[in-house]
Amino acid sequence: MNFIDKFFLWLVLLPASLYRSLGVDIVQLRAILSAKLTMDNRRPASFGSNRRKKEKKEVNGATLKTIFSSLIMGLLMLFAFAVGNGMLTKLSLFMTMFIFMVCLTLITDFTSVLIDIRDNLIILPKPVSDATFMTARLLHIGIRTSIIVLPLSVPALVVATIMQGPLVILPFVLMILLMTLLSIFFINAVYLLILKITTPAKFQNIIGSIQIGFVMIVMLAYQVLPRMVNSSLMQHININEIPFVQVVPSFWFADGCMALSGGGFTLGSAVSLALSIVVPLLSIWVVVRFFAPSFNQKLGMITGGTTEQSTVTTKPDVDGRTNRAGKSIWQRLARWVTKPGAERAGFLFSSSMMTRSRDFKMKVYPSFGSIIIICVVMLFQNHGLEGLSLHSPKWMPILLLILYMCSLPLSTALMQVVYSDKFKASWIFFVTPLENPGHVISGTFKCMLFLFLAPFALLLVVLGVGLLGFSALPNLLLGCLNLCVIGSFMAYLMVRKLPFSTALEGANQGGTFIRTMLFLIVPGLLGVGHWLLSGFQWVIGLWIVLSAVAFWLILDEVKKKGWQNLQ
Amino acid sequence: MEPIIRIQNLNKFYGTKHVLKDISIDIEPGQVIGYIGPNGAGKSTTVKILAGLLADFTGDVFVKGIDIRKDPVAVKSLIGFVPELAELYDVLTPNEFLSLMGSLYNLPEGVVTERAGKMLDAFGLSGNMNQRMDTFSKGMKQKVLITSGLLHNPEIIILDEPLSGLDANSVIIVKELIDKLAKSGKTIFYSSHMMDVVEKVSNRIILIDKGEVVADGSIDELRQLQNKESLEDIFAGLTATESMHEASEKLLNAFD
Numbered sequence: 001m002n003f004i005d006k007f008f009l010w011l012v013l014l015p016a017s018l019y020r021s022l023g024v025d026i027v028q029l030r031a032i033l034s035a036k037l038t039m040d041n042r043r044p045a046s047f048g049s050n051r052r053k054k055e056k057k058e059v060n061g062a063t064l065k066t067i068f069s070s071l072i073m074g075l076l077m078l079f080a081f082a083v084g085n086g087m088l089t090k091l092s093l094f095m096t097m098f099i100f101m102v103c104l105t106l107i108t109d110f111t112s113v114l115i116d117i118r119d120n121l122i123i124l125p126k127p128v129s130d131a132t133f134m135t136a137r138l139l140h141i142g143i144r145t146s147i148i149v150l151p152l153s154v155p156a157l158v159v160a161t162i163m164q165g166p167l168v169i170l171p172f173v174l175m176i177l178l179m180t181l182l183s184i185f186f187i188n189a190v191y192l193l194i195l196k197i198t199t200p201a202k203f204q205n206i207i208g209s210i211q212i213g214f215v216m217i218v219m220l221a222y223q224v225l226p227r228m229v230n231s232s233l234m235q236h237i238n239i240n241e242i243p244f245v246q247v248v249p250s251f252w253f254a255d256g257c258m259a260l261s262g263g264g265f266t267l268g269s270a271v272s273l274a275l276s277i278v279v280p281l282l283s284i285w286v287v288v289r290f291f292a293p294s295f296n297q298k299l300g301m302i303t304g305g306t307t308e309q310s311t312v313t314t315k316p317d318v319d320g321r322t323n324r325a326g327k328s329i330w331q332r333l334a335r336w337v338t339k340p341g342a343e344r345a346g347f348l349f350s351s352s353m354m355t356r357s358r359d360f361k362m363k364v365y366p367s368f369g370s371i372i373i374i375c376v377v378m379l380f381q382n383h384g385l386e387g388l389s390l391h392s393p394k395w396m397p398i399l400l401l402i403l404y405m406c407s408l409p410l411s412t413a414l415m416q417v418v419y420s421d422k423f424k425a426s427w428i429f430f431v432t433p434l435e436n437p438g439h440v441i442s443g444t445f446k447c448m449l450f451l452f453l454a455p456f457a458l459l460l461v462v463l464g465v466g467l468l469g470f471s472a473l474p475n476l477l478l479g480c481l482n483l484c485v486i487g488s489f490m491a492y493l494m495v496r497k498l499p500f501s502t503a504l505e506g507a508n509q510g511g512t513f514i515r516t517m518l519f520l521i522v523p524g525l526l527g528v529g530h531w532l533l534s535g536f537q538w539v540i541g542l543w544i545v546l547s548a549v550a551f552w553l554i555l556d557e558v559k560k561k562g563w564q565n566l567q
Numbered sequence: 568m569e570p571i572i573r574i575q576n577l578n579k580f581y582g583t584k585h586v587l588k589d590i591s592i593d594i595e596p597g598q599v600i601g602y603i604g605p606n607g608a609g610k611s612t613t614v615k616i617l618a619g620l621l622a623d624f625t626g627d628v629f630v631k632g633i634d635i636r637k638d639p640v641a642v643k644s645l646i647g648f649v650p651e652l653a654e655l656y657d658v659l660t661p662n663e664f665l666s667l668m669g670s671l672y673n674l675p676e677g678v679v680t681e682r683a684g685k686m687l688d689a690f691g692l693s694g695n696m697n698q699r700m701d702t703f704s705k706g707m708k709q710k711v712l713i714t715s716g717l718l719h720n721p722e723i724i725i726l727d728e729p730l731s732g733l734d735a736n737s738v739i740i741v742k743e744l745i746d747k748l749a750k751s752g753k754t755i756f757y758s759s760h761m762m763d764v765v766e767k768v769s770n771r772i773i774l775i776d777k778g779e780v781v782a783d784g785s786i787d788e789l790r791q792l793q794n795k796e797s798l799e800d801i802f803a804g805l806t807a808t809e810s811m812h813e814a815s816e817k818l819l820n821a822f823d
Contacts, residue, residue: 353658
């Protein structure tokens with residue numbers, strides 16, 4: 001355990017008598033918590049060639065990175081203090097975003113904490129009461145949440161202090177604490193609700209979809225929110241003018257905070273303050289007393305029920321049905337674009353993994369949101385579409401921009417494709433007579449082109465031809481080809497392991513930021529160059545030929561990757 | 568006869584830990600080798616080296632005369648490997664997983680589909696061929712793994728604890744399968760803890776302890792050598808530092 005965890009462990013065990021009154025065994029609680037925190041600090045042993053790297057000093061890079069990214073989010077949330085009329089409005093806005101963010105991180109990062117299946121095997125068979133188990137789980141989440149909550153709220157605390165004076169500090173901290181408790185309750189309630197309305201087997205899939213949706217919303221919000229600062233509506237908004245605002249929890253917290261920090265008590269603010277303190281404490285009590293037993297019971301079903309179910313199910317998979325009818329789309333595509341053997345195997349393997357693997361989808365699919373965001377932002381900046389008629393040449397740069405933006409989801413996918421929580425299953429590539437791992441990688445890459453690029457490119461080409469006529473075709477074609485070149489180049493540089501063969505936790509996060517910048521700049525420069533030259537048909541024609549050749553050559557290099565080129 | 572697997576002066580270190588010490592074994596075609604030893608003796612390491620998963624060892628390993636370090640790909644295509652408690656990409660269906668394996672072994676698609684179908688049918692899994700394996704029991708996964716190791720009809724089959732998770736009937740099937748494979752000339756390298764199975768299926772038993780070969784011969788030879796009847800007792804006699812009774816006594820005394 002590092003000093004951060006030790007400190008938190010000491011802190012959360014302070015109210016021991018309170019725990020005891022809830023029926024919690026303190027010794028067990030401490031044992032479970034310290035084991036969980038120790039586990040959080042350690043990365044899993046990797047497979048095969050990664051064994052040697054294990055000797056490298058263990059770093060807490062992940063924790064630092066989490067702190068850093070929540071600090072950035074905390075800074076972004078200062079948006080709340082830039083708009084609205086009056087401190088109460090600003091605080092309410094901030095607290096709404098805060099609750100939303102905390103719920104979000106809980107739901108995205110702590111599914112594994114909440115549904116650690118190993119708990120069923122290790123803790124549940126021991127004489128541990130449900131209350132102890134649930135408290136341990138909640139405190140564990142609490143500690144992990146603090147790592148996010150602290151950097152998330154500190155920038156706002158500083159700004160609020162500057163605007164309102166030092167009196168605001170204590171109430172603000174108290175409210176942050178209470179809001180975090182309430183968020184934990186929300187997440188538990190959502191999870192239980194999902195477990196109620198669906199089978200436990202589908203639970204993780206549903207959580208996965210929710211997570212993907214949430215992440216997309218956040219990406220959108222962070223693009224759109226700062227743009228709203230300048231709108232006059234946002235500048236003059238006043239929270240008190242919104243009807244029924246008193247039922248919104250974040251209003252209680254803001255109102256309570258204002259009242260405590262010397263804003264003066266009214267009947268309304270006293271009620272808000274009371275609610276802001278009582279509701280979170282009550283909700284936590286509800287979680288421990290009532291949610292815990294049923295949660296554990298359901299948790300047992302998540303693991304216990306699955307095998308039983310599978311033997312009963314005779315209904316084949318969706319993919320099974322297409323198989324029987326003939327060949328699935330992927331199999332047909334594979335025949336078209338890959339050579340039989342390792343490349344085709346890589347293509348088909350990746351198509352199944354990328355469309356089904358939950359953690360891959362979670363990491364990659366939200367980045368599709370970025371394309372939607374660009375479309376929204378474009379509309380904002382062009383003040384609607386009134387200036388753009390059919391056949392207007394202004395369409396071309398917009399289409400090209402969106403087209404080149406498609407390289408973003410592709411680069412995310414390329415970065416994530418080597419990771420998998422089932423990385424140990426990659427032994428199959430090492431015991432089979434696989435001569436050139438490059439063939440598998442090229443199969444994977446081709447599959448990505450079809451999954452992440454083709455749908456968008458096709459849509460844009462159809463749209464472009466519809467708007468501008470066939471004269472736009474060479475430019476759009478060049479755009480698509482350039483994307484293929486960019487993609488294959490990234491695949492050549494980045495995919496230095498077999499697909500789905502590396503532990504997620506062991507992922508080297510260091511270069512990600514620089515790489516991301518690179519992947520923004522290279523397509524950006526190419527796109528700008530393309531736009532500048534888009535009027536010269538013969539240049540475009542020549543470029544098409546060059547890009548096609550480059551694509552072909554780079555793809556060939558990817559294929560040639562041997563074992564010695566892999567990490 | 569030319570040995571099909573020749574291991575000479577095999578040494579392997581994990582860091583400073585010496586896990587395999589000068590192991591030399593010649594294996595003839597058609598032999599069923601029972602490879603046994605206590606926990607941590609180096610069984611899995613040997614298996615991993617033979618399967619081509621570990622390359623940083625000293626000494627020589629030849630399979631059918633091919634140096635495993637010079638041409639690992641050629642060696643791998645001769646070997647079928649069934650790992651112990653292997654992880655699987657369980658969002659795939661058995662059909663998809665086996666065609667992936669088949670492609671990696673360079674088998675034509677038609678052959679894979681046909682063989683996989685027949686083999687899974689024999690294991691009673693024909694109804695599950697198009698279901699994702701994330702709902703499979705341990706035994707069902709193990710059956711898929713065994714199928715994947717035999718799919719390309721390899722000359723050498725390396726089995727690492729292949730019976731784990733299998734029900735009694737499946738154990739009988741696999742035991743008989745090993746017998747029949749051996750009769751048809753396959754060489755089988757069977758690494759296991761289960762003495763009774765090893766005693767029955769193998770015609771040569773190699774016992775290793777602390778990275779060294781401590782016994783090598785047929786079960787009869789070992790019986791004569793040690794003057795003991797069961798393989799279990801022979802195993803204990805060769806590998807235990809103190810008597811098992813003492814150990815169990817000590818275990819019980821821990822409560823005092």
